[in-house]
Amino acid sequence: MTSSSVSAPPCIRIGSAPDSWGVWFPDDPQQVPWRRFLDEVSAAGYEWIELGPYGYLPTDPARLADETGSRGLSVSAGTVFTGLHHGPDVWDRTWEHVAGIAALTRAMGAGHLVVIPSFWRDDKTGAVLEDRVLSAEQWRHLTTQTERLAREVRDRYGLRVVAHPHADTHIDTEENVTRFLDATDPDLVSLCLDTGHYAYCGGDSVELIETYGERIGYLHLKQVDPAVLAEVVADGVPFGPAVARGVMCEPPGGVPALEPVLAAARRLEVDLFAIVEQDMYPCPPDRPFPIARRTRDYLRSCGRP
Known part of the structure; x- marks a missing residue:
C-alpha cells in the first residue's frame, strides 16, 4: 500500500469567532473594528474563523477572501438566527x-451553516416575546421546517446545517435538545454542540457526545462560571445581561472541563471543527486578544494542535 492511498486520520480543527471579540451585531460602536478582529485572531494563533453576524465582515466574497487569505485565515461556517417554530x-x-449568508459561506469555501433558534425573551431587556414552552404543533413546525431548511441549504449551497442549542431559546436543556434530535432526520440535521450554552442550561456535553455522537457535526468551545450562573438563574436574568455579568468565562476557569469534551469528540473518529466562543458583549477593545491567545495556548495543552 502506498502512502498516498492511506487516508488521513480524523482531526479536530480549532478556530475562533467574532463572538470571542465581543461582536454580536453587524455594526456597533462598542465592538472592535473588523480589521482589528482579523489581525488579532490571526496573531493569537488561529487559522479558522466563523463569519459572525452577517455584515460585520465584508460581504463581498473576493474582498473577504483577500482579507482572510492575507492573514492565513479560512472560514469554517456562517451563522443564522431563525424562528422556524x-x-x-x-x-x-x-x-x-x-x-445571502449561505451564499457567502459557500463562496468562502466553508461547509457548515450554524442555525440558532430565535429567543423567547429579549436578550437585552428580558421582555418576554413568547411562551417559553412550545406547543406540540410548534415542535412539529420547528423540526419539519428545520429539515426543510437543511435540505434547501444542502441542495442549493452544498452546506451542512448544524443546529445550535442556545440559552433563552426553545432548544436549550437536555430534554429539549434530545427531543429535537429524536424528531429530526440525521441525514439532514446535525448538532452544533456549544459546551457553554449546554452547561448554562444544565446539560452534560460529554454525555451528549457519548449518547448522540453520530449527530455531533460541529463544536463551540465555551465555559460557564458556576457562581455567576447560579446568580443569574436565581435572579431570572436574561442571557444578554448574564453575559455582561461574566457568566461565560475564560478557560479553564469554568465548566465544563474542555479536555474531557475534546477527548470524547476525538473518540468519535470524525473530522470536526471546534470553534472557541467566549461571549463577552460588551467588552473593552483591549480585553479579547490576550484572552484569545491564552485560550489557544490552553487548548494546545489539551493535546490539540
Whole structure:
C-alpha cells in the first residue's frame, strides 16, 4: 500500500469567532473594528474563523477572501438566527435571510451553516416575546421546517446545517435538545454542540457526545462560571445581561472541563471543527486578544494542535 492511498486520520480543527471579540451585531460602536478582529485572531494563533453576524465582515466574497487569505485565515461556517417554530408562514422571509449568508459561506469555501433558534425573551431587556414552552404543533413546525431548511441549504449551497442549542431559546436543556434530535432526520440535521450554552442550561456535553455522537457535526468551545450562573438563574436574568455579568468565562476557569469534551469528540473518529466562543458583549477593545491567545495556548495543552 502506498502512502498516498492511506487516508488521513480524523482531526479536530480549532478556530475562533467574532463572538470571542465581543461582536454580536453587524455594526456597533462598542465592538472592535473588523480589521482589528482579523489581525488579532490571526496573531493569537488561529487559522479558522466563523463569519459572525452577517455584515460585520465584508460581504463581498473576493474582498473577504483577500482579507482572510492575507492573514492565513479560512472560514469554517456562517451563522443564522431563525424562528422556524412559527411554521410555513415565516418560510419566505427566513429563506431570504438565510440565502445571502449561505451564499457567502459557500463562496468562502466553508461547509457548515450554524442555525440558532430565535429567543423567547429579549436578550437585552428580558421582555418576554413568547411562551417559553412550545406547543406540540410548534415542535412539529420547528423540526419539519428545520429539515426543510437543511435540505434547501444542502441542495442549493452544498452546506451542512448544524443546529445550535442556545440559552433563552426553545432548544436549550437536555430534554429539549434530545427531543429535537429524536424528531429530526440525521441525514439532514446535525448538532452544533456549544459546551457553554449546554452547561448554562444544565446539560452534560460529554454525555451528549457519548449518547448522540453520530449527530455531533460541529463544536463551540465555551465555559460557564458556576457562581455567576447560579446568580443569574436565581435572579431570572436574561442571557444578554448574564453575559455582561461574566457568566461565560475564560478557560479553564469554568465548566465544563474542555479536555474531557475534546477527548470524547476525538473518540468519535470524525473530522470536526471546534470553534472557541467566549461571549463577552460588551467588552473593552483591549480585553479579547490576550484572552484569545491564552485560550489557544490552553487548548494546545489539551493535546490539540
